[in-house]
Amino acid sequence: MNRRDFLRQCASVAAGGFVVSNRTLQVHVGAKRPNIIFIFIDDMGWRDVGFMGSEYYETPNIDKLARQGIVFTNAYANAANCAPTRACLLTGQYGPRHGVYTVGSSARGSSKDRRLIPIPNDTTLDSHHITIAEALRPAGYTSASIGKWHMGNDPELGPIGQGFDVNIAGNSTGSPGGGGYFSPYNNKPNLPNGPDGEYLTDRLTDEAIRFIEAKKDKPFFLYLPHYAVHTPLQAKADLIARYKDKPPSNGQDNPTYAAMIDSVDQSVGRIMDKLDELKLTDNTVVFFFSDNGGYAGATSNQPLRGFKGTFYEGGIREPMIVRWPGVTKPSTTCDTPVISTDFFPTILGMAGAKKAAGKILDGESIVPLLKGGTALNREAIFWHFPAYLQGNVSGARDSKFRTRPVGVVRKGKWKLLQFFEEWMLDGGSGAIDTNNAVELYDLENDIGEATNLANANTAKRDELLSLLVNWQNAVGAHVPTEPNPDYTG
Numbered sequence: 001m002n003r004r005d006f007l008r009q010c011a012s013v014a015a016g017g018f019v020v021s022n023r024t025l026q027v028h029v030g031a032k033r034p035n036i037i038f039i040f041i042d043d044m045g046w047r048d049v050g051f052m053g054s055e056y057y058e059t060p061n062i063d064k065l066a067r068q069g070i071v072f073t074n075a076y077a078n079a080a081n082c083a084p085t086r087a088c089l090l091t092g093q094y095g096p097r098h099g100v101y102t103v104g105s106s107a108r109g110s111s112k113d114r115r116l117i118p119i120p121n122d123t124t125l126d127s128h129h130i131t132i133a134e135a136l137r138p139a140g141y142t143s144a145s146i147g148k149w150h151m152g153n154d155p156e157l158g159p160i161g162q163g164f165d166v167n168i169a170g171n172s173t174g175s176p177g178g179g180g181y182f183s184p185y186n187n188k189p190n191l192p193n194g195p196d197g198e199y200l201t202d203r204l205t206d207e208a209i210r211f212i213e214a215k216k217d218k219p220f221f222l223y224l225p226h227y228a229v230h231t232p233l234q235a236k237a238d239l240i241a242r243y244k245d246k247p248p249s250n251g252q253d254n255p256t257y258a259a260m261i262d263s264v265d266q267s268v269g270r271i272m273d274k275l276d277e278l279k280l281t282d283n284t285v286v287f288f289f290s291d292n293g294g295y296a297g298a299t300s301n302q303p304l305r306g307f308k309g310t311f312y313e314g315g316i317r318e319p320m321i322v323r324w325p326g327v328t329k330p331s332t333t334c335d336t337p338v339i340s341t342d343f344f345p346t347i348l349g350m351a352g353a354k355k356a357a358g359k360i361l362d363g364e365s366i367v368p369l370l371k372g373g374t375a376l377n378r379e380a381i382f383w384h385f386p387a388y389l390q391g392n393v394s395g396a397r398d399s400k401f402r403t404r405p406v407g408v409v410r411k412g413k414w415k416l417l418q419f420f421e422e423w424m425l426d427g428g429s430g431a432i433d434t435n436n437a438v439e440l441y442d443l444e445n446d447i448g449e450a451t452n453l454a455n456a457n458t459a460k461r462d463e464l465l466s467l468l469v470n471w472q473n474a475v476g477a478h479v480p481t482e483p484n485p486d487y488t489g
């Protein structure tokens with residue numbers, strides 16, 4: 001079924017029509033459909049919250065949510081920067097299926113330093129893709145996107161065009177807009193300015209609470225992608241003051257960034273309080289997640305290697321909580337690797353909604369893990385980044401790029417990175433012992449990815465490389481092959 005037919009059937013169901021021919025679109029009358037709240041932080045690193053071990057940032061409300069739910073310790077974003085993770089999350093599909101690989105151009109950095117011509121990037125999510133909001137609509141859900149969108153503008157490519165009923169503050173931009181975090185935001189037309197000096201994280205929280213109050217009697221999906229804690233680093237003065245004299249801990253030492261996180265924590269607290277007040281807590285699933293690793297100019301991801309923009313763990317591993325009252329056991333953790341493409345099938349399963357016929361989902365529902373299980377069916381998870389990201393950050397492979405074009409696979413405790421420059425130009429598999437095209441890490445014993453085992457464990461290397469190449473072929477992933485004539489070596 002194409003998107004137009006899907007939407008026509010949705011409209012039919014919404015209007016009271018009864019779809020006899022397609023059981024997948026029947027509304028589950030009588031089923032207790034939970035509300036879904038997806039709290040999505042921007043650029044928050046794996047250890048940027050108390051429950052993940054930070055001793056500098058103070059996140060009592062998020063820590064409380066963690067104690068009430070299940071914490072995933074090996075949760076991954078689909079990408080190391082903003083837009084692609086969002087596209088993967090909302091479509092349930094890996095990058096090669098929608099072409100949103102990075103932010104802006106795939107050819108960032110100096111051309112003379114790039115050995116390959118990268119694959120062009122789509123900066124918007126094409127409207128034919130079916131998003132979570134579109135898939136939830138036939139099950140009776142009202143959906144709101146409140147915050148950063150970063151995949152195009154309404155009416156076609158923003159949240160409204162992609163199936164949400166409400167869009168506040170969402171457009172093609174990846175940061176708050178001309179005014180930064182304080183009103184006037186100049187983020188029109190999606191976010192009318194508030195009183196001068198109003199703080200954006202507080203405002204988005206106000207809007208989220210208004211939506212919850214308005215929709216409390218019917219199932220809702222609240223997608224709350226905060227602009228925080230992305231740059232510009234701007235926070236409320238009284239909160240900055242609280243961290244000014246606090247001693248640094250494990251490389252975390254920025255009072256303004258800490259204050260931005262504090263405002264996010266207060267947001268979580270206010271929303272949880274509102275759920276309690278409206279007696280919605282027991283029938284509301286709450287997710288907490290981030291879109292990529294911590295930013296090098298703001299925080300430290302120790303003991304992970306790298307930062308936002310790298311495909312080492314510091315760039316892609318995320319703090320993650322799921323609280324599903326009556327299902328998730330409080331104060332538990334799950335070490336099974338999960339990835340943001342998993343949210344689509346997970347949320348549809350929770351809602352009793354079904355995917356449209358023909359819709360490919362690359363993720364797997366994590367409901368079995370939420371129920372206490374420890375394994376999923378899949379063999380591995382994958383990343384594909386056929387692009388260049390400029391920048392010099394600690395932990396990156398070289399000083400000119402946070403990452404060069406790379407493919408990545410994780411299976412069990414093992415992770416392999418395939419660097420396309422060396423793979424394509426330096427002999428590929430025929431020279432694999434010497435061309436430095438792949439790196440292999442044992443994350444259980446080397447979470448900091450300090451020891452490349454590619455030549456020490458060639459059997460595991462070859463096994464993961466085969467998995468990765470087979471996956472690239474299966475999804476039709478475009479791998480850069482063309483040498484860049486500007487390259488000067």
Ligand SMILES: [Ca+2]
Pocket residue numbers: 042043081082230291292
């Ligand atoms: Ca981000």
